[in-house]
Amino acid sequence: MAIEIKMPALSPTMEEGTLAKWLVKAGDDVKSGDLLAEIETDKATMEFEAVDEGVIGEILVPEGAEGVKVGTVIATMQGEAGGAGAAEAASPPAPAAKESAPPAAPEAAPAPKKAESGTANLASEAKAVTDPTIPDGTKLVKLTVREALRDAMAEEMRADDRVFVMGEEVAEYQGAYKVTQGLLEEFGARRVIDTPITEYGFAGVGTGAAMGGLRPIVEFMTFNFAMQAIDHIINSAAKTNYMSGGQMRCPIVFRGPNGAASRVGAQHSQNYAPWYASVPGLIVISPYDAADAKGLLKAAIRSQDPVVFLENELLYGRSFDVPEIDDFVLPIGKARIMRPGKDVTLVSYSIGVGLALEAAETLAGDGIDAEVIDLRTLRPLDTATVLESLKKTNRIVVVEEGWPTCSIASELAAVVMEQGFDDLDAPLLRVTNEDVPLPYAANLEKAALIDSARVIAAAKKVCYR
Amino acid sequence: MAKSTTPRTAKPKTAAGASAGGDHNRPVPDTPQDYKASKDELLEFYRQMVLIRRFEEKAGQLYGLGLIGGFCHLYIGQEAVAVGIQSALEPGKDSVITGYRDHGHMLAYGIDPNVIMAELTGREAGISRGKGGSMHMFSVDHKFYGGHGIVGAQVGLGTGLGFAHKYRGDGGVCVAYFGDGASNQGQVYESFNMAELWKLPIIFVIENNQYAMGTSVNRSSAEDLLYRRGESFRIPGLQVNGMDVLAVRGATEEALKWVRGGNGPILLEMKTYRYRGHSMSDPAKYRSREEVQEMRDKSDPIEGVKKYLEAAGVSADELKSIDQSIRKIVTESADFAESSPEPDPSELYTDVLVEQY
Numbered sequence: 001m002a003i004e005i006k007m008p009a010l011s012p013t014m015e016e017g018t019l020a021k022w023l024v025k026a027g028d029d030v031k032s033g034d035l036l037a038e039i040e041t042d043k044a045t046m047e048f049e050a051v052d053e054g055v056i057g058e059i060l061v062p063e064g065a066e067g068v069k070v071g072t073v074i075a076t077m078q079g080e081a082g083g084a085g086a087a088e089a090a091s092p093p094a095p096a097a098k099e100s101a102p103p104a105a106p107e108a109a110p111a112p113k114k115a116e117s118g119t120a121n122l123a124s125e126a127k128a129v130t131d132p133t134i135p136d137g138t139k140l141v142k143l144t145v146r147e148a149l150r151d152a153m154a155e156e157m158r159a160d161d162r163v164f165v166m167g168e169e170v171a172e173y174q175g176a177y178k179v180t181q182g183l184l185e186e187f188g189a190r191r192v193i194d195t196p197i198t199e200y201g202f203a204g205v206g207t208g209a210a211m212g213g214l215r216p217i218v219e220f221m222t223f224n225f226a227m228q229a230i231d232h233i234i235n236s237a238a239k240t241n242y243m244s245g246g247q248m249r250c251p252i253v254f255r256g257p258n259g260a261a262s263r264v265g266a267q268h269s270q271n272y273a274p275w276y277a278s279v280p281g282l283i284v285i286s287p288y289d290a291a292d293a294k295g296l297l298k299a300a301i302r303s304q305d306p307v308v309f310l311e312n313e314l315l316y317g318r319s320f321d322v323p324e325i326d327d328f329v330l331p332i333g334k335a336r337i338m339r340p341g342k343d344v345t346l347v348s349y350s351i352g353v354g355l356a357l358e359a360a361e362t363l364a365g366d367g368i369d370a371e372v373i374d375l376r377t378l379r380p381l382d383t384a385t386v387l388e389s390l391k392k393t394n395r396i397v398v399v400e401e402g403w404p405t406c407s408i409a410s411e412l413a414a415v416v417m418e419q420g421f422d423d424l425d426a427p428l429l430r431v432t433n434e435d436v437p438l439p440y441a442a443n444l445e446k447a448a449l450i451d452s453a454r455v456i457a458a459a460k461k462v463c464y465r
Numbered sequence: 466m467a468k469s470t471t472p473r474t475a476k477p478k479t480a481a482g483a484s485a486g487g488d489h490n491r492p493v494p495d496t497p498q499d500y501k502a503s504k505d506e507l508l509e510f511y512r513q514m515v516l517i518r519r520f521e522e523k524a525g526q527l528y529g530l531g532l533i534g535g536f537c538h539l540y541i542g543q544e545a546v547a548v549g550i551q552s553a554l555e556p557g558k559d560s561v562i563t564g565y566r567d568h569g570h571m572l573a574y575g576i577d578p579n580v581i582m583a584e585l586t587g588r589e590a591g592i593s594r595g596k597g598g599s600m601h602m603f604s605v606d607h608k609f610y611g612g613h614g615i616v617g618a619q620v621g622l623g624t625g626l627g628f629a630h631k632y633r634g635d636g637g638v639c640v641a642y643f644g645d646g647a648s649n650q651g652q653v654y655e656s657f658n659m660a661e662l663w664k665l666p667i668i669f670v671i672e673n674n675q676y677a678m679g680t681s682v683n684r685s686s687a688e689d690l691l692y693r694r695g696e697s698f699r700i701p702g703l704q705v706n707g708m709d710v711l712a713v714r715g716a717t718e719e720a721l722k723w724v725r726g727g728n729g730p731i732l733l734e735m736k737t738y739r740y741r742g743h744s745m746s747d748p749a750k751y752r753s754r755e756e757v758q759e760m761r762d763k764s765d766p767i768e769g770v771k772k773y774l775e776a777a778g779v780s781a782d783e784l785k786s787i788d789q790s791i792r793k794i795v796t797e798s799a800d801f802a803e804s805s806p807e808p809d810p811s812e813l814y815t816d817v818l819v820e821q822y
Contacts, residue, residue: 198658209625243603247604305818
């Protein structure tokens with residue numbers, strides 16, 4: 001039976017090529033791996049090997065022929081007499097033959113096993129989620145953000161043995177910023193693990209452990225150091241569920257301080273929220289107060305998806321009211337109206353929320369009633385809450401402790417243009433850090449970072465006041 | 466048969482006379498012996514290696530026909546490595562992770578050729594529903610964790626799988642395969658450090674096929690005896706003839722004994738060779754045709770096992786019938802992969818996240 005030898009595609013983009021030279025002639029015996037021809041593509045000259053054994057029948061395209069389309073029959077070959085090889089080789093290039101004798105394969109083959117992903121409905125409407133109602137009379141306790149984060153981890157570790165925390169200085173040192181204080185004592189060295197200074201390595205170990213069925217919390221001493229590990233966060237953690245057709249999950253939390261601290265210079269002061277929030281497959285959370293830190297970190301640890309949880313060093317020591325409720329878990333993907341208002345919407349997240357609230361107080365004295373929204377989750381972004389507020393106030397300012405270019409603020413500007421244009425009575429304004437690496441000198445640092453005065457100025461501007 | 470493995474203790478003496486380890490009382494793994502395979506085991510090795518060879522040839526053919534796109538890295542020449550190692554593992558208990566040259570490892574783990582080939586052609590029935598492609602395939606059922614496209618990433622991830630085995634105390638061992646090229650990535654050494662520090666149950670396997678794309682080991686590696694790459698982390702290393710399935714299996718038995726004995730990780734350098742280019746679009750101008758041909762003629766892993774089978778009294782006809790049954794399986798997988806429909810357009814949006822928010 002004749003095997004058709006076709007012009008091969010030798011690169012992902014090749015459509016045609018030059019048949020530079022034949023290395024066999026009619027009547028030659030060839031075996032698998034023997035060179036048949038040299039083919040020139042736009043990039044290189046490639047040798048073309050036989051994949052079947054047999055005797056060359058006829059050369060159909062002479063050497064030197066240019067522009068030979070991929071798939072053109074360039075020669076024929078007689079396969080091993082009676083061998084299964086001949087039939088095998090002939091079947092793919094002969095669709096006509098296939099029609100007359102349908103291959104038994106689809107019947108004989110077992111039905112392909114499809115992975116149960118449980119995500120088939122993802123494209124449909126997401127369920128409406130709201131914060132849990134806090135019963136009247138619930139006691140509020142003052143907690144620092146630091147304590148709230150620690151409590152969240154401790155509660156989840158008590159509830160689920162698969163949860164563990166690893167990172168630099170998380171165990172014996174009790175955390176570089178004391179967020180993991182007391183965890184080693186309660187859970188032991190099996191579950192509270194000091195790593196060497198090796199961000200790429202332990203991000204990989206954590207991600208692999210999540211793939212293997214555990215629930216790691218990976219602490220970065222700061223997200224600036226996570227730059228060394230960003231490959232695992234994005235390429236390994238975020239993409240695997242999709243690339244595996246929903247088979248292989250990666251339930252992991254990467255957490256640590258993010259954004260500018262105080263006088264630590266450019267390499268230790270950067271907001272990575274827009275970086276991670278641009279990646280499909282990740283959840284990105286950046287809480288402001290202690291209650292959100294606790295409720296959202298617990299939700300993050302329970303999530304089956306990889307979560308980047310961005311904290312802020314300057315907020316760790318601030319105290320806030322946290323409701324004393326058993327198992328206080330907040331919904332991921334839901335913004336929170338921190339202060340209702342009717343004249344202008346101030347949207348922010350993380351430390352910027354505090355500045356927006358401060359600005360709102362001052363603006364109230366000037367007769368401007370500002371609504372303050374804390375985004376809380378940056379991916380998926382709760383645009384509905386923002387657009388709803390804009391409908392009411394018709395003016396919006398985004399406050400972000402981070403660079404202006406390709407920021408969460410620019411993203412919201414695009415969302416508002418696309419979906420809220422008719423509600424705008426003034427252009428959206430962004431209040432962001434200056435577009436420079438963060439300087440060290442106290443006066444320059446102050447000049448580079450956002451403050452409430454800038455928020456107030458922007459709010460007045462959109463109110464034409 | 467020539468001694469095919471080089472134990473760590475037999476490393477050449479340096480002029481200064483100081484070995485990298487220093488501590489001579491540290492335990493070292495025993496010198497591995499070639500595996501004594503029964504006739505049935507030999508037949509199974511042969512069957513699996515021929516399956517990989519024919520499957521990969523077919524994949525190359527389908528690539529040439531434009532049915533497989535993008536990057537496609539073939540395992541031809543390296544078959545003895547995956548087959549020898551994975552035959553020693555305990556299915557359902559041990560885990561495996563590798564890089565993008567992953568078809569062979571999946572076949573060696575008994576994963577259905579149809580769903581692998583259908584993934585290569587980007588079809589709905591593919592093991593990743595057509596969303597992963599040649600380099601991104603996984604089977605959690607088989608504890609096969611990919612299929613990773615970033616060179617060296619699987620070493621960190623595999624260390625995490627080893628960590629999970631130890632954390633759960635399930636007795637499993639992770640095998641993390643990577644190439645000679647990946648052995649120069651920094652994260653490999655970050656992983657070595659933690660794996661040994663925490664005594665994780667993991668076998669690091671360097672598949673040294675001697676070329677990292679177009680760059681030979683000698684041109685890229687200051688220490689080109691790759692089995693020594695774990696020494697400064699106190700990870701013992703064995704160099705193994707990766708073209709001989711019995712040597713591979715024998716070394717794996719020794720490695721498993723070491724790791725299951727609670728000694729922490731071990732490094733196996735499998736000296737092997739790929740006959741094809743790095744990927745389908747590689748013209749392979751960095752090595753001579755003669756070099757490849759000599760390997761094929763003298764060291765081919767399938768021809769090698771054939772000799773053992775002949776010695777065990779298996780007839781040429783018997784092998785021929787295996788060959789034919791393999792060809793049938795491969796043909797069917799190609800037909801299946803061609804006739805399966807492409808993914809439904811709605812699949813574009815599924816599996817991005819597991820939960821709804």
